[in-house]
Amino acid sequence: MDGQLPIDTRPWPVRRDAALHDQTMQQTIGVVTKRLANAKVTAYAAYPEANHWRQRAVEVKRQSIRQLEEHLATFTQQVESHGGKVHRATTAADAIQTILEVAQHHQVRSVIKTKSMVTEELELNRALENAGIAVRETDLGEYIIQLAHEKPSHILAPALHKNREQIHALFDQDALVYHTEPPASEDIVALTQYARRRLREEFLAADMGVTGGNFLVAETGTVVLITNEGNADMVTTLPRLLVSVVGVEKIVADWSGLIDVIQQPALSGVGQRLSSYTTLVSGTRGPDQWEGPDEWHVVLLDNGRTQLKDTPFEDVLSCIRCGACLNVCPVFRQVGGHAYGSVYPGPIGIVETPLLTNFEVLPELPSALCTLCHACGEACPMNIDLPGHIVQLRQMKQERHMNAIGVTRSYRWWARFWATPHGYRRSMRWARWGQWWFVRHGRIQSAPGLAGGWFKTRDMPPVASMTFHEWWDRTRGKRQ
Amino acid sequence: MMSEEEGRSQTLQLFATCLIDLFRPQAAMAAVDVMERRGATVEFPTAQTCCGQFSYNAGYHREAADLARHWVAVFDAALRRDSQARVIALSGSCAAMVIREYPSLLYHDALDRGDSVDEAERWQERAERVGKRVIEFTEWLAHEATAELPTSGIGVTYHNGCHMRRMLGITSVPETVLQSHGFSIVPMEEADQCCGFGGTYSMTEWPVSTAIADQKLQALGKSREMGAQCLTSADFGCLAHLSGRLSRRRDPFPVVYIAELIALADRGPVTVEAVQQMAQHKEEG
Ligand code: SF4
Numbered sequence: 001m002d003g004q005l006p007i008d009t010r011p012w013p014v015r016r017d018a019a020l021h022d023q024t025m026q027q028t029i030g031v032v033t034k035r036l037a038n039a040k041v042t043a044y045a046a047y048p049e050a051n052h053w054r055q056r057a058v059e060v061k062r063q064s065i066r067q068l069e070e071h072l073a074t075f076t077q078q079v080e081s082h083g084g085k086v087h088r089a090t091t092a093a094d095a096i097q098t099i100l101e102v103a104q105h106h107q108v109r110s111v112i113k114t115k116s117m118v119t120e121e122l123e124l125n126r127a128l129e130n131a132g133i134a135v136r137e138t139d140l141g142e143y144i145i146q147l148a149h150e151k152p153s154h155i156l157a158p159a160l161h162k163n164r165e166q167i168h169a170l171f172d173q174d175a176l177v178y179h180t181e182p183p184a185s186e187d188i189v190a191l192t193q194y195a196r197r198r199l200r201e202e203f204l205a206a207d208m209g210v211t212g213g214n215f216l217v218a219e220t221g222t223v224v225l226i227t228n229e230g231n232a233d234m235v236t237t238l239p240r241l242l243v244s245v246v247g248v249e250k251i252v253a254d255w256s257g258l259i260d261v262i263q264q265p266a267l268s269g270v271g272q273r274l275s276s277y278t279t280l281v282s283g284t285r286g287p288d289q290w291e292g293p294d295e296w297h298v299v300l301l302d303n304g305r306t307q308l309k310d311t312p313f314e315d316v317l318s319c320i321r322c323g324a325c326l327n328v329c330p331v332f333r334q335v336g337g338h339a340y341g342s343v344y345p346g347p348i349g350i351v352e353t354p355l356l357t358n359f360e361v362l363p364e365l366p367s368a369l370c371t372l373c374h375a376c377g378e379a380c381p382m383n384i385d386l387p388g389h390i391v392q393l394r395q396m397k398q399e400r401h402m403n404a405i406g407v408t409r410s411y412r413w414w415a416r417f418w419a420t421p422h423g424y425r426r427s428m429r430w431a432r433w434g435q436w437w438f439v440r441h442g443r444i445q446s447a448p449g450l451a452g453g454w455f456k457t458r459d460m461p462p463v464a465s466m467t468f469h470e471w472w473d474r475t476r477g478k479r480q
Numbered sequence: 481m482m483s484e485e486e487g488r489s490q491t492l493q494l495f496a497t498c499l500i501d502l503f504r505p506q507a508a509m510a511a512v513d514v515m516e517r518r519g520a521t522v523e524f525p526t527a528q529t530c531c532g533q534f535s536y537n538a539g540y541h542r543e544a545a546d547l548a549r550h551w552v553a554v555f556d557a558a559l560r561r562d563s564q565a566r567v568i569a570l571s572g573s574c575a576a577m578v579i580r581e582y583p584s585l586l587y588h589d590a591l592d593r594g595d596s597v598d599e600a601e602r603w604q605e606r607a608e609r610v611g612k613r614v615i616e617f618t619e620w621l622a623h624e625a626t627a628e629l630p631t632s633g634i635g636v637t638y639h640n641g642c643h644m645r646r647m648l649g650i651t652s653v654p655e656t657v658l659q660s661h662g663f664s665i666v667p668m669e670e671a672d673q674c675c676g677f678g679g680t681y682s683m684t685e686w687p688v689s690t691a692i693a694d695q696k697l698q699a700l701g702k703s704r705e706m707g708a709q710c711l712t713s714a715d716f717g718c719l720a721h722l723s724g725r726l727s728r729r730r731d732p733f734p735v736v737y738i739a740e741l742i743a744l745a746d747r748g749p750v751t752v753e754a755v756q757q758m759a760q761h762k763e764e765g
Contacts, residue, residue: 334688334692367539369685370678371674372678391539416546418547419529421528421529450680452683453683453684454686457686458682458686461504468524472524477526
């Protein structure tokens, strides 16, 4: 069944122009993406076995997806034997309903969360708030975004587009609201200390914790969370009620598989050999244990994922959300995450958004946000064929008649003429004859039709008065 | 500079690419000059048109396949005449299209048209066979025994096209070739970044494409400060994009295709004036 994804309803040109005019965002994104991409390259260079382990991880992920249903069944059995409850959600709406029911059953009034792209996919915060439940994000980046009433602009670093000055202003404002001391200065330590202090109060007050999950281990029924801040430790242990919402594709068969993959998100995402904290949840608090929730629900989300199984796009389900493809993408570096209009931006977002929703939303993504430079394909640690998929999606759009008819006609005529030497030469003569309407100072400066966009910002030399074909005919032709 | 180790001259079938054919024929003339000076026999299959990459990347695979089949037929016929001959491509990107994309494109298109699997496999096999004999110009040149030319001291900054780098894996070869022909290489910051061209992407999504080009020109500015006197590349598509943008910004910085620089060096000591003149070559309206 097709999935549902929330979108920014502004049309692409509006989103694009907003991004291209936001110089602070462009600068911040440019600097941080380059830093992350370089950190990855440096980390790989300093780690001789990096590629060996990466390759192992790819195999583990591919293999796990091939036996998805079996592993999910084992996982469910294990979780339930340790006191947890597993719910399968086919769509985003199903997941929301399940989570709300759990929260309402326990009369939850406040929720704390770890960073989770899946809950962004569900727009869970909005659903909870509409039900009168307060939500607090505890990942620093997510917390900043929440204060700014924005959405993440990057799958790994949600506040990537914000600079220190902007963060300081947000915290200052928050301090006013909560009658607490504002951050001492704009430096990173002061800002982090402020967030720690504020979040600690919220941790202690919350009735329910909500986590995502980086991996699911079938063998033991474990949800694995990796963070650099340790906030997941608190979210999973302080509140008495815990809900973990995880995409079905996060499954791995066993611990040895987990060991093979666990390094990868941080290694490719931020150039760190391992993330600072790894949090494991394997069940509710037993009688002899002093940690863990009294009640634990795991919501396994499909939302369009399993329909990619056994298709040429199956490798997409191996994504570990490291963000490496975003960091190297020239388009992402210009427009940032919000311009994509999807919770999943960058190359992986271009591919996943139409696939999960069967082109229901944002069908412009594959065509409008990719130059096909192949940088993402080179960067992806999971060997996902992102550029190949983008070309394929463009072809699917064309087959479904989703392109403007004028554009399609241009390509048809182009191919018709250029598939024969005679037609090629004829079209060249026409171009040479017609182009003089558009030549200024020896350069073409405008053109009709498909080519018109080029000349908005660029010139082009005119078609040569003697093309290479003609030169060859004239100077060498007789010899042959 | 003649390299005739095998006692007979090698035959090179030139794949000029449509962009060079129409907009910068001097680039192909220079390449012919370079190849002939090294003792090769150059042939130009005159039925060639375009590799179809524009259509392929835009998702028009049926249209691209029409052009691809024509390309394969033309060069297959040319190669059959000489089992040692190779195809020299004047673009890393077009070479990548032929080598990397044609086999599966032609296979799938044959099936889509209702051909038998046998027929589809024949097209795939034919495309693979021809593709194996395609080599990008600078990579060919790097294998030629060339006497090191004295340094001209001309500072050149090189743009490595994305497909040449990522699909063919050619990274430092063109710079080495330039160096051995007396040019000094001025590095480009973030050299692996795209120039924003992307075929028809530059037309349909010109605001983003231009923003990426301007980023590249900013990096170019730094190379210029470090002594670059000219920009070159083994992909004319990228160069047309960047020089088109420079021209619109009324910036006269010289941009030339790599074979033109090599041909210039072959003919004797290179001067900045000669490079500028070559770059400025304009058609008279
Ligand atoms: S597609 Fe690859 S590079 Fe991009 S986020 Fe997923 S795993 Fe990382």
